[in-house]
Amino acid sequence: KTYPHPIAYNCLPHIDVFLDNGYTKEEMKMVDETKKILNDQSLRITATAVRVPVYYGHSEAINVEFEKDFDMDELKGLLASSPGIVLQDDPSKCIYPLATNAEGRGEVFVGRIRRDYSVDFGVNLWVVADNLLKGAALNTVQIAEKMMEMGLI
Numbered sequence: 029k030t031y032p033h034p035i036a037y038n039c040l041p042h043i044d045v046f047l048d049n050g051y052t053k054e055e056m057k058m059v060d061e062t063k064k065i066l067n068d069q070s071l072r073i074t075a076t077a078v079r080v081p082v083y084y085g086h087s088e089a090i091n092v093e094f095e096k097d098f099d100m101d102e103l104k105g106l107l108a109s110s111p112g113i114v115l116q117d118d119p120s121k122c123i124y125p126l127a128t129n130a131e132g133r134g135e136v137f138v139g140r141i142r143r144d145y146s147v148d149f150g151v152n153l154w155v156v157a158d159n160l161l162k163g164a165a166l167n168t169v170q171i172a173e174k175m176m177e178m179g180l181i
Contacts, residue, residue: 043077085157
């Protein structure tokens with residue numbers, strides 16, 4: 029398989045085929061799967077998928093808009109105490125998630141947490157995970173463990 033442009037030292041905003049709506053198939057998959065996972069078809073989601081020259085990992089700039097205002101320290105504390113999440117959020121010391129740090133690990137790394145000033149109650153996050161683990165094999169194991177815990181299997 030070849031890319032339509034050189035991938036070395038480049039970023040291509042083109043993963044999979046383009047659809048009639050201007051999005052790629054990968055981008056629409058992200059939108060549809062997020063709504064399905066969160067069981068909320070009313071969510072308004074957009075995505076731009078970019079191919080970058082890294083060995084492993086998915087990195088996402090995520091913007092979330094809440095219904096009401098929130099306390100930033102409380103939000104960071106909630107993320108830091110959540111199982112499977114590693115908070116790396118000290119930009120003044122250049123501490124933030126990197127694909128190279130996530131490689132081979134099952135956690136999701138979250139950082140660059142800041143208010144989104146384009147909306148009233150929004151937050152921006154930078155999220156990184158090893159897609160070979162978190163997006164595939166490890167998720168399957170974790171889902172099976174949860175189902176066993178719930179007595180479903």
